[in-house]
Amino acid sequence: MFKAIGKYIRATWYLMTFRVDKASETLRMNPGVISANYDSVIAEKKQRLNQYKDAVASMIAQEEMKKASLKALTTEIENLEKLKSGAAGKAKKLVEKYNGDVEAVKRDPDYLQCQAAFKDFSSTLEEKRKRAEELDEDMKRLVSNVAGHKTQIQSLMRDLEKLKEEKHDAVADILSANEEKQIADMMTGLSNDRTHEELRELREMRSKASANARISRELAGMDSTKMENEFLEYAKNSEANDEFDALIGISKKETSEPAQKQSDAKIPE
Numbered sequence: 001m002f003k004a005i006g007k008y009i010r011a012t013w014y015l016m017t018f019r020v021d022k023a024s025e026t027l028r029m030n031p032g033v034i035s036a037n038y039d040s041v042i043a044e045k046k047q048r049l050n051q052y053k054d055a056v057a058s059m060i061a062q063e064e065m066k067k068a069s070l071k072a073l074t075t076e077i078e079n080l081e082k083l084k085s086g087a088a089g090k091a092k093k094l095v096e097k098y099n100g101d102v103e104a105v106k107r108d109p110d111y112l113q114c115q116a117a118f119k120d121f122s123s124t125l126e127e128k129r130k131r132a133e134e135l136d137e138d139m140k141r142l143v144s145n146v147a148g149h150k151t152q153i154q155s156l157m158r159d160l161e162k163l164k165e166e167k168h169d170a171v172a173d174i175l176s177a178n179e180e181k182q183i184a185d186m187m188t189g190l191s192n193d194r195t196h197e198e199l200r201e202l203r204e205m206r207s208k209a210s211a212n213a214r215i216s217r218e219l220a221g222m223d224s225t226k227m228e229n230e231f232l233e234y235a236k237n238s239e240a241n242d243e244f245d246a247l248i249g250i251s252k253k254e255t256s257e258p259a260q261k262q263s264d265a266k267i268p269e
């Protein structure tokens with residue numbers, strides 16, 4: 001008994017699942033739903049693309065900051081080189097002052113000051129140069145990366161535009177396929193669509209209305225009156241044409257001569 005109940009519950013579950021799946025498939029095939037789903041995908045891709053753009057913009061900002069730092073560092077290096085050269089130049093003057101006496105030059109306080117400044121400038125200059133080289137390498141890497149990301153963004157933007165076009169094509173294809181399916185189902189008698197039945201009823205009503213109008217005209221004598229009017233109009237036009245032909249001398253002789261002979265004939269006594 002419990003096994004039978006289990007089978008029944010399982011069968012019921014399968015049936016419900018099948019119906020839900022079919023309903024879900026039907027809903028997903030709806031042109032409006034497809035259009036909305038495409039809009040959702042396009043919006044999501046556009047959002048991710050904007051985030052990508054923001055990230056690349058941050059990279060460009062870093063590039064600009066590093067460029068400014070490198071420029072300032074280059075100025076400092078040039079100034080340190082000048083200071084280093086100045087310290088050496090001042091010490092050289094001391095050599096000239098003491099006529100090349102090395103011991104006298106080294107005992108001079110200015111020499112010690114120039115020597116300390118020269119060492120400090122050289123050490124700082126070495127650090128600045130290393131930092132400048134690092135910034136230059138970072139700049140080259142950033143420029144290369146930004147260029148690659150710009151190309152990628154342009155490609156993604158083109159894909160997004162193609163996706164917008166694909167949306168309209170997909171909706172049109174679904175609508176066309178649905179119409180073809182309905183026509184095929186109508187031919188096989190499988191369609192549940194009421195549109196062809198409504199069209200048939202409308203066409204029957206149109207035919208019936210035309211028939212009622214025709215019967216009403218016949219009963220009211222409108223058709224016979226119309227026919228008589230057409231005959232009178234034809235006769236009137238025919239007489240006018242004969243009169244015109246007679247006036248210009250092109251009336252048919254075979255129609256006038258018998259009439260003349262008949263008028264000249266004598267009645268036998």
